[in-house]
Amino acid sequence: MRNIKEETLDPEDWEEARALAHVVVDEAVDHLKQVRERPAWRPMPDDVRAQLRTGLPEAPSSLEQVYGDYRDLVRAYPMGNIHPRFWGWYMGASNFTGALGDFLAAVEGSNLGGGNTGAAQVEQQVVDWLKEIAGFPESASGTLTSGGSMANLVAHTVIRNLAAGFDVRKEGIAALEKPLRFYASDQVHSCHQKAFETLGLGAKTLVEVPSDDRQRIRLDALEFAISEDRAKGFQPACVIGTAGTTNTGAIDDLTALSDLCEREQLWFHVDGCIGGVLRLAPDHAHLVSGIERAGSVAIDPHKWLHAPFEAGAVLIKDRSAHFSTFEMHGDYLQLQERGMLAGEFLADYGLELSRGFRALKIWMSLKEQGAAKFGRLISQDIAFARYMARQIEAHPMLELVAPVDLNIVCFRHVAADEDAAKALNTEIMLRLQERGLAVPSDTTVQGKHGLRCAFNNHRTRHEDIDGFLRDVALVGEEITAERAR
Numbered sequence: 477m478r479n480i481k482e483e484t485l486d487p488e489d490w491e492e493a494r495a496l497a498h499v500v501v502d503e504a505v506d507h508l509k510q511v512r513e514r515p516a517w518r519p520m521p522d523d524v525r526a527q528l529r530t531g532l533p534e535a536p537s538s539l540e541q542v543y544g545d546y547r548d549l550v551r552a553y554p555m556g557n558i559h560p561r562f563w564g565w566y567m568g569a570s571n572f573t574g575a576l577g578d579f580l581a582a583v584e585g586s587n588l589g590g591g592n593t594g595a596a597q598v599e600q601q602v603v604d605w606l607k608e609i610a611g612f613p614e615s616a617s618g619t620l621t622s623g624g625s626m627a628n629l630v631a632h633t634v635i636r637n638l639a640a641g642f643d644v645r646k647e648g649i650a651a652l653e654k655p656l657r658f659y660a661s662d663q664v665h666s667c668h669q670k671a672f673e674t675l676g677l678g679a680k681t682l683v684e685v686p687s688d689d690r691q692r693i694r695l696d697a698l699e700f701a702i703s704e705d706r707a708k709g710f711q712p713a714c715v716i717g718t719a720g721t722t723n724t725g726a727i728d729d730l731t732a733l734s735d736l737c738e739r740e741q742l743w744f745h746v747d748g749c750i751g752g753v754l755r756l757a758p759d760h761a762h763l764v765s766g767i768e769r770a771g772s773v774a775i776d777p778h779k780w781l782h783a784p785f786e787a788g789a790v791l792i793k794d795r796s797a798h799f800s801t802f803e804m805h806g807d808y809l810q811l812q813e814r815g816m817l818a819g820e821f822l823a824d825y826g827l828e829l830s831r832g833f834r835a836l837k838i839w840m841s842l843k844e845q846g847a848a849k850f851g852r853l854i855s856q857d858i859a860f861a862r863y864m865a866r867q868i869e870a871h872p873m874l875e876l877v878a879p880v881d882l883n884i885v886c887f888r889h890v891a892a893d894e895d896a897a898k899a900l901n902t903e904i905m906l907r908l909q910e911r912g913l914a915v916p917s918d919t920t921v922q923g924k925h926g927l928r929c930a931f932n933n934h935r936t937r938h939e940d941i942d943g944f945l946r947d948v949a950l951v952g953e954e955i956t957a958e959r960a961r
């Protein structure tokens with residue numbers, strides 16, 4: 477009985493779809509080309525928000541209509557991280573070639589869980605390039621993840637399983653004789669705590685060691701914590717070094733940490749979500765020397781390689797420990813010597829089975845631009861941070877609140893006292909964001925609140941920094957005058 481009407485999601489009229497796709501691409505190019513002319517951010521009006529809230533669409537709409545809704549209601553209110561004056565938190569600025577990569581990956585549709593495909597080859601190639609960048613040997617394993625949080629979680633799972641010394645996958649953590657301990661500075665990214673919570677080890681597994689006046693882990697305090705913990709019956713398992721902290725861009729002494737881990741027989745993991753690609757910049761590579769000695773490293777290509785979200789990566793020197801932590805094949809997924817399921821099965825190196833073709837956007841932009849270009853962009857961001865720091869030091873109304881070691885500047889408009897400074901600088905930040913002038917974020921460093929600019933933006937120019945500092949001073953003056961009234 478062939479009486480059902482056959483249907484498909486393919487367009488009824490391919491030529492019409494092609495024409496619309498050309499419009500989409502043309503407008504996407506204009507959107508990027510004109511980014512500088514738009515506000516860095518703008519709030520979404522309530523009526524737009526209301527238009528976006530509808531019930532499940534039962535009836536069809538034309539693609540043209542759907543695209544128009546996206547363009548007018550969604551794209552008109554973006555985060556703004558592709559804007560040259562966006563320096564808040566820690567984003568990347570994306571890039572057009574990477575966006576084409578995501579489009580092409582979606583059109584191709586391959587599932588990177590595994591399989592004998594060109595896409596899987598490209599992912600392994602990108603992982604190999606990241607090994608080269610981080611100074612890891614070819615024999616290391618690695619995988620692309622959604623981001624740095626997942627990359628660190630994958631590494632901690634492998635490290636936990638190795639440290640346990642028994643089959644944790646089977647017995648579970650209840651069989652651990654001694655509680656495991658992982659050490660990092662008090663500047664460590666919050667995703668590590670989340671990882672230990674998720675792994676069932678508990679937040680207490682992460683020991684936050686005090687940092688010095690440049691926000692780097694204090695080695696004496698670390699050694700002390702390890703020996704105290706051993707005496708108390710805990711099992712020290714790993715030291716996490718941070719290559720570029722999110723708060724201020726501080727880089728732990730990775731060589732000293734690596735030496736310490738060798739002495740103490742501990743795993744050395746580096747959170748290189750920011751600085752894991754610093755070796756691309758020959759003038760700054762020395763800042764992360766020692767990273768190549770780590771047992772594992774997390775890298776975030778959606779940060780300093782500007783891959784469109786999402787793209788993280790983890791590299792692990794003990795390939796067999798990595799594989800035995802995640803390898804799993806149901807009856808419906810048995811590997812073969814030949815055919816579609818021959819070769820490495822990529823899902824054996826992480827938590828996700830179905831995986832997108834994230835590698836393509838990285839592969840395309842690295843090939844197009846060349847690795848050296850990314851190195852120069854890293855140096856350019858660091859130069860911007862230093863330039864801004866000099867302007868601030870020379871400015872009567874502005875002051876730094878943390879030393880600038882990398883690409884992050886923490887500073888503030890001066891005020892009568894700490895409370896007044898926090899209120900004033902928060903208000904400056906909000907007005908700059910609301911007026912679309914720029915997007916800085918804020919933070920507190922050693923008790924001092926201030927604004928924070930993370931330079932990880934290939935569209936920024938010196939004029940943006942000059943204009944921004946003028947705006948900070950003007951808005952600061954305006955608020956001070958309002959409050960004096």
Ligand SMILES: *Cc1c(COP(=O)(O)O)cnc(C)c1O
Pocket residue numbers: 566622623624625626665667718720721722747748749750776788
């Ligand atoms: C951004 C960041 C993370 C988390 O990475 P996501 O990609 O946001 O999940 C972890 N560690 C450091 C140092 C980071 O800067």
